[in-house]
Amino acid sequence: MSVKDCGHHHDERRRRNWRILACLVFLLFLILFTIFLVWIILRPAKPRFILQDATVYSFNVSSPNFLTSNIQVTVLSRNPNNLIGVYYEKLDIYASYRNQQITLPTSLPTTYQGHKDIVVWSPFVYGNNIPVAPYLAVALSQDQMAGMVLVNIKINGRVKWKVGTWISSRYHLYVNCPAYIAFGNRNTGIPVGPAMKFQLAQGCSVDVGK
Numbered sequence: 001m002s003v004k005d006c007g008h009h010h011d012e013r014r015r016r017n018w019r020i021l022a023c024l025v026f027l028l029f030l031i032l033f034t035i036f037l038v039w040i041i042l043r044p045a046k047p048r049f050i051l052q053d054a055t056v057y058s059f060n061v062s063s064p065n066f067l068t069s070n071i072q073v074t075v076l077s078r079n080p081n082n083l084i085g086v087y088y089e090k091l092d093i094y095a096s097y098r099n100q101q102i103t104l105p106t107s108l109p110t111t112y113q114g115h116k117d118i119v120v121w122s123p124f125v126y127g128n129n130i131p132v133a134p135y136l137a138v139a140l141s142q143d144q145m146a147g148m149v150l151v152n153i154k155i156n157g158r159v160k161w162k163v164g165t166w167i168s169s170r171y172h173l174y175v176n177c178p179a180y181i182a183f184g185n186r187n188t189g190i191p192v193g194p195a196m197k198f199q200l201a202q203g204c205s206v207d208v209g210k
Contacts (some may be wrong), residue, residue, distance in 0.1 A: 007121065011178070011203060024121050034055075041125075043161070044081060044084055045080045045081055045162070046206045046207075046208050047077050047078065047079055047086055047113070047159075047173075047206060048078045048080060048203075048206065049076065049077050049078075049155070049175050049177065049203075049204035050075070050076045050078075050177075050201060050203055050204065050208055051073060051074075051075055051153055051177035051179055051200050051201075051202040051203075051204055052074040052075065052076055052120075052199070052200060052201060053073070053197055053198060053199050053200055053201075054071055054072070054073045054074075054151075054153070054179050054181065054197070054198050054200060055071065055072040055073075055192055055195050055196070055197040055198075056069075056070075056071050056181060056189075056195060056196050056198070057070040057071065057072070057194065057195040058070045059071070059144075059181070059183075060136075060139050061140050061141050061144070061156075062129070063135075064134075064137075065131060065132050065133065065134050065137040066129040066130065066131055066132070066137075067102050067127065067129075067130045067132050067137070067140065068127065068128050068129055069095065069102060069125075069126060069127055069130075070123045070125075070126040071095060071103075071123060071124070071125050071126065071151075072122060072123070072124045072125075072170075073093070073122070073125060073153050073177075073179070074120065074122045074160060075093070075120070075121050075122075075123075075153070075155070075177065075204075076118060076119070076120050077113065077118070077119045077121075078116075078117075078118050079113045079114065079115060079116060079117050079118075080116070081115060081116075082092070082115055082116065083115060083163060084115065084146055084159070084161050084162065084163055085112060085113060085115060085161070085162035085163075086112070086113040086130075086159055086161065086162070087110070087111075087112050087113075087159060087160040087162060087167070088108070088110060088111045088113065088119075088157065088159055088173070089110050089157060089158045089159065089160065089170065090107075090142075090157045090158050091107070091146070091155055091156070091157030091158075091173070092105035092106065092107055092108070092110040092155070092156050092157060093105065093106050093108055093121070093123055093125060093153065093154070093155045094106065094125055094153075094154055095125045095151050095152065095153055095154070095179075096151070096152045096154055097132075097136060097139075097140065097149070097150075097151055098136060098139065099154070100132060100133060100136055102127060102130055102132060102151075103125040103126055103130065104125075104126065104127050104130075106123045106124060106125055106126075107204075108121050108123060108155070108157070109121075112162075115165075125136040125153070128178075129159070139164075144183045147182060147183050148180055148181070148182055148183070149180075149181045149183065150178060150179070150180055150181075151178075151179045151181055152176055152177065152178055152179070153176075153177040153178075153179055154174075154175065154176050154177070155173065155174075155175035155203075156172075156173070156174055156175075157172075157173050158170040158171065158172060159171050159173045159208065161192075171208050171209065171210060172208070172209055172210065173206070173207075173208055174206070174207040174208075174209075175204050175205070175206050175207075176201075176204060176205045177202055178202060179198075179200055179202060179205035180198075180200070180202075181198060182198065198205065
């Protein structure tokens with residue numbers, strides 16, 4: 001084989017490699033453009049949560065470091081999307097104080113939320129003689145004596161997105177709703193038998209991720 005033939009084969013191979021590279025770049029561009037186009041059309045947005053109210057039936061710190069509580073909360077979720085539905089799966093709701101869980105988790109029912117729909121849950125979060133760290137028991141007692149306790153109502157679970165007949169894989173949902181519970185002044189709440197109901201209308205932080 002002559003040097004000229006070798007050079008010709010080398011040029012052909014180089015042109016073939018460039019064509020393959022160009023095809024791959026075009027394919028990547030097409031995929032990214034399709035994703036961008038779908039995003040522009042759908043405008044996906046996270047669900048929005050609001051903690052509407054909390055009815056406190058019991059909230060007592062006992063010796064040495066135990067907390068007994070029973071709170072009914074009303075949580076509203078709104079789907080802001082025009083073309084995307086939301087499946088809520090395996091949602092658990094519970095209360096925490098200074099990042100320590102202070103009630104047992106309560107399961108929320110599996111729910112489908114259509115476009116622009118609103119879903120309302122009114123579960124009880126409770127726990128009997130839940131052990132808390134000693135410094136938390138002291139802080140809780142001090143907050144109660146001061147007349148105000150910040151309790152965070154949290155929801156953890158999974159969601160799926162639905163567009164037409166297509167349903168996505170599962171994503172993790174994290175919701176955090178601050179609830180300021182007043183003690184001592186009954187004028188700040190609405191008596192409901194032995195309980196006290198607090199109108200909150202508090203927005204919640206929402207994170208969705210893999």
